[in-house]
Amino acid sequence: MIVELGERLKARRESLGLTQDMLTARVxxxxxxxxxxxxxxxxxxxxxxxxxxxxxxxxxxxxxECSPEWIVYGTNSANAEHADIPSQANVSHGPAVSTMCPVISWVKAGDFSEAVTPYAPDEYEYYPCPVHSGPGTYILRVRGDSMEPRFEENDLIFIDPNLVEPEHNKFVIAMLTDSAEATFKQIQVIDNKKYLKALNPSYPPELRFLSINGNCQIIGTVIAHMKPI
Known part of the structure; x- marks a missing residue:
């Protein structure tokens, strides 16, 4: 299970017996x-x-009472003493790199396009995955604007194909059951019904929400996101 920054922060706050107001005052x-x-x-x-x-x-x-690295990446112990980092610092230690992953195809965010699932070792460019990843994890390069503002053109998203039963609000790659086309969306579970959601608020509702009713299947979950410099 991939734990997000917000989930770690909430769990740590509650373990210390702090309300959100109390944490605000502390900060x-x-x-x-x-x-x-x-x-x-x-x-x-x-x-x-x-x-x-x-x-x-x-x-x-x-x-x-934890390290900045634990909040951002989940690395180091939540109880680890954090270093006295000067306030002008603008970098922190990155996570341990677990594996190199290939860019196997690009997916136009919010639309359907070809998703290549098998790949040969020498055919693609590779990037290190910044988090722990399962076998076969690959990278897609975002196209389009339907997942903005969080995901922009040419961002890299790391897909773990072993995670095909994502939780509410996770970002997924879904494939039409009758074709080799895929789409990048956020999964939403509302009243026990599943939807694929585009993030861009300027899109009309009929384009932002796609009901999952047997017309597609989840083929992987986004586990990391990188922006080009």
């Missing part, structure tokens, strides 16, 4: 220059805001 005591409120913490915990700026991350790690 502000550590760094009074931060503009932070309970709503921001709620958005982070629920995955609406998926990252934190350096100053907030450092203050949050001190308030939660």
């Amino acid at each position: 502000k005591e550590i760094d009074s220059s931060l503009s932070l409120n309970r709503i921001t913490i709620s958005q982070i915990e629920n995955g609406i805001q998926s990252s934190m700026k350096d100053r907030l991350l450092l203050a949050m790690s001190k308030a939660l």
Whole structure:
């Protein structure tokens, strides 16, 4: 199971017996220059805001008595003492690289396009996966704008084909059952019904939500996301 940043933050906060308001107060005591409120913490915990700026991350790690690396990547112990990193620092240690993955095809985000599943070792460019990945994990390069603002043109998404029963709000690759076409969407479970959702708020509802009613199958779950420099 892949644990997201927000899930780790919430679990750590609750393990310390802190409410969102109490955590907000702690963080502000550590760094009074931060503009932070309970709503921001709620958005982070629920995955609406998926990252934190350096100053907030450092203050949050001190308030939660854990390392910044654990909050961001899940590496190191949640109880590990964090280093006294200067506030002007703008980098942190990255996660251990687990495997090299091939870019096997590109998927136009929100539309259907060819998804190549088998691949030969010498035919593709490779990138290191920043998280633990299962056998056969591959990379797709995002096309289109339907998954903006979170996923943009040419972003790399790492797909684990072993994870085909994703939870609510996970990002997935789905394939039409009667063709070799695939789409990149977020899975939503509403009243026990599953939908594929495009993130772009400018899209009309009929294009943002696709009901899963036997017309497609989940062929993998996004486990990592990288943006080109």
